[in-house]
Amino acid sequence: xxxxxxxSPSLSVQEGRISILNCDYTNxxxxxFLWYKKYPAEGPTFLISISSIKDKNEDGRFTxxxxxxxxxxxxxxVPSQPGDSAVYFCAASVNSGYSTLTFGKGTMxxxxx
Amino acid sequence: xxxxxxxxxHEVTEMGQEVTLRCKPISGHDYLFWYRQTMMRGLELxxxxxxxxxxxxxxxxxxxxxxxxxxxxFSTLKIQPSEPRDSAVYFCASSLGRRxxxxxxxxxxxxxx
Numbered sequence: 122x123x124x125x126x127x128x129s130p131s132l133s134v135q136e137g138r139i140s141i142l143n144c145d146y147t148n149x150x151x152x153x154f155l156w157y158k159k160y161p162a163e164g165p166t167f168l169i170s171i172s173s174i175k176d177k178n179e180d181g182r183f184t185x186x187x188x189x190x191x192x193x194x195x196x197x198x199v200p201s202q203p204g205d206s207a208v209y210f211c212a213a214s215v216n217s218g219y220s221t222l223t224f225g226k227g228t229m230x231x232x233x234x
Numbered sequence: 235x236x237x238x239x240x241x242x243x244h245e246v247t248e249m250g251q252e253v254t255l256r257c258k259p260i261s262g263h264d265y266l267f268w269y270r271q272t273m274m275r276g277l278e279l280x281x282x283x284x285x286x287x288x289x290x291x292x293x294x295x296x297x298x299x300x301x302x303x304x305x306x307x308f309s310t311l312k313i314q315p316s317e318p319r320d321s322a323v324y325f326c327a328s329s330l331g332r333r334x335x336x337x338x339x340x341x342x343x344x345x346x347x
Contacts, residue, residue, distance in 0.1 A: 123276075155335075164238070164325050164338025165277070210277065219332045221290065226276035 124148045125213050127225035136234050140198040144211030144225055147192065151213040155222065156185060156196045159208045168209075169196070172217065201232045238339035240326050246345045252314040255342045258307055259328030267336060268301055268311050269325040277325070283309065284332070316346045 126145045134140045152173035157165035171178040171185045171194070178185050184197045198205055211225040239258040247253055259266050267282040281291040286303045294301070298317070303309040313320055323343050327336040
């Protein structure tokens with residue numbers, strides 16, 4: 122039973138536009154969420170995180186939004202660049218991040234020029 | 235810093251053979267994680283260590299899998315005997331502190347024929 126779900130296997134966006142990647146979770150105990158980015162033949166790279174006490178966290182072009190009532194989070198990339206083309210993984214944890222991470226299966230983002 | 239180093243990058247072996255995957259974490263990191271990535275199950279945590287001590291191995295699929303961390307700069311994941319269903323990409327990651335962002339190595343792609 123997948124506790125972290127990324128229902129869109131892929132997403133295509135034009136350069137300069139907004140990319141929105143979605144993630145849903147089922148475990149109400151999750152209180153810390155992270156996004157990782159992965160290029161081919163490389164390991165995942167940490168991108169941004171958010172604690173459940175917040176509903177938004179921003180870092181440059183990347184913003185993560187958390188809707189606890191809907192058990193949903195999203196990653197916004199504005200503006201999207203071709204170098205953002207990668208697989209994006211959503212991950213969740215309990216105990217304010219002091220437990221192991223549960224990952225979604227990822228969404229492949231393709232940003233075309 | 236060289237980041238997390240994994241070897242080999244690719245391993246092809248026959249069913250029944252022993253396979254050993256190696257990992258060198260980032261110097262100074264006190265947590266080390268082993269993950270497995272497959273199409274069906276995504277990224278799964280197998281085992282993690284804190285200060286060279288195994289803390290949680292509940293993700294290890296069966297007794298054929300074992301992991302060791304003899305010192306702070308080296309860990310191994312061994313599969314004996316290997317089976318075709320073990321074919322996957324195996325990642326090692328390390329972090330500073332339990333809640334720190336995990337830094338992943340490039341992974342080892344294992345193919346068991």
